[in-house]
Amino acid sequence: MATPSKKKKKYACKFQNGWKKEFHFIQDSSKGKGYAICTFCCSDFSIEHGGRTDIVAHERSEKHKSAATLQQSQPSLMGHLEGVTYAETKMAMMIAESNIPSSFAEVFNKSVKDMFPDSEIARQYANGTTEATPTVKGAIAPELDEEAMELIDTGCICHLVQLAAGCGIPALRQPIEDILSSIYTHFDISAKLCEISNEFVEFTDSETLKILRDCASRWLSLLTCINRVLSQWDALQAHFARHEDAEKPGQVKMLAEHLTSKKTKFFFLFLSQALKPLAEFSVMFQAEGVMVGVVRAHQEMTRLVRRFMGRFLPAILIADVQLKDIEFKDASLQLPDSELFLGAAAQSLLEDNMEELSSSVPMMIKAVRDFFVAVTTKMMTAFPLNNIVLQNLSV
Known part of the structure; x- marks a missing residue:
């Protein structure tokens, strides 16, 4: 009687930070290490089985290609922003590019009204730590130049x-x-x-x-x-x-x-x-x-x-x-x-x-x-x- 062959143990692939440089459209997923999130499609997909191969497969999918085309046709991040929104986004981008802690946003938020008392934008400006952090991580980070300093998320x-x-x-x-x-x-x-x-x-x-x-x-x-x-x-x-x-x-x-x-x-x-x-x-x-x-x-x-x-x-x-x-x-x-x-x-x-x-x-x-x-x-x-x-x- 033949001895049954042992099944090879399968290991699930986990998200690697190095992939972010190779595939600029992916980020860590909140679902866990076995997933990645596509910033173009705004969707999570599994990488547990193939790892990098799963990312390549997603990149070649029609859904991703369509989202990428739409993304490229949009104006730059700062191009369509005005007034207070522009000022808040600009500050968030400066924080990200200069590798300044997001807590600086709270200090600036308290000072800007005193610094520019005649400015209507300054009076409405309200970009503290709580607002700046998701702006940097969710909207600004994908727009930064590849040579910009890497953010330290503690x-x-x-x-x-x-x-x-x-x-x-x-x-x-x-x-x-x-x-x-x-x-x-x-x-x-x-x-x-x-x-x-x-x-x-x-x-x-x-x-x-x-x-x-x-x-x-x-x-x-x-x-x-x-x-x-x-x-x-x-x-x-x-x-x-x-x-x-x-x-x-x-x-x-x-x-x-x-x-x-x-x-x-x-x-x-x-x-x-x-x-x-x-x-x-x-x-x-x-x-x-x-x-x-x-x-x-x-x-x-x-x-x-x-x-x-x-x-x-x-x-x-x-x-x-x-x-x-x-x-x-x-x-x-x-x-x-x-x-x-x-x-x-x-x-x-x-x-x-x-x-x-x-x-x-x-x-x-x-x-x-x-x-x-x-x-x-x-x-x-x-x-x-x-x-x-x-x-x-x-x-």
Whole structure:
């Protein structure tokens, strides 16, 4: 009986950046590495089976030829633009050709009205970072000369930090965001409730501050919301504990239980310190100084990652070692429980309530470790730490 022959394993082709120079009409596809997008046809097509051969086949298709002919018959990009649109597009092109960070658009946007007060175009000009980036990537890039500098797309660094923090919160296995959202909703629906709460604020000698809502579009507003709740913790605890619905199943009872829990307060106190480096980093890159985001990008990203690692890893493991070589996920290499960073307030609460929390401490410490590992993992994968151009820049 003949032995059946083994089937050869098929490997899917992936998009190669070098193909962009050979075929100027293609770009990376949002569908994944197995696809390319044709800027003439405005359509995605698979390259998984043949790679370059698939691109050639697409180029020879009637659909592409027709789109290419139409593209060539159109006037140049700048030829049909007028007024404000021309000015905004021209600035986007200058940013692309000069390899200037798109954050410069925000600075120019704020200055142009003061620079040219008599210009109607200047008054209507509104081409900030958010508008300039897609203009450069979607419309300008295909029009640039082949010799123009290659754009460095690092993504929004503040957004990357927000994503890193977002990965850390679930690792704590505590309903932090639900608690914040529920407190905000509770007071937002009634002015009377706010008045009642103010009485508890005065009674507990807390700071009178408005409860804020965590918003994903505001970088690390989570930290501000946490600090705002902590500043009024005693007042909020008294308010929900004495609420008429405190014993009924629902939102008020849930909040009353969490606000009287030492474990919940521990995690709030921990986050108020653990999220600080991320917030400080985010504030730095929202500064108006353009060069902060260019020259110091790699330096500050590396510093942030090392700073975070130092909170759960021995200094000797981090010093003079490349980030990619640090085995930060290995629990045996991490700091012992007694040396793990918790923050002074969280550490004090833990020590003062050790008898009450003794059974929960192992879980709480593990949650803290998981938080640090989750945030560090996201930063290591999301930050452009291996970008050679950024590495070679210095102050």
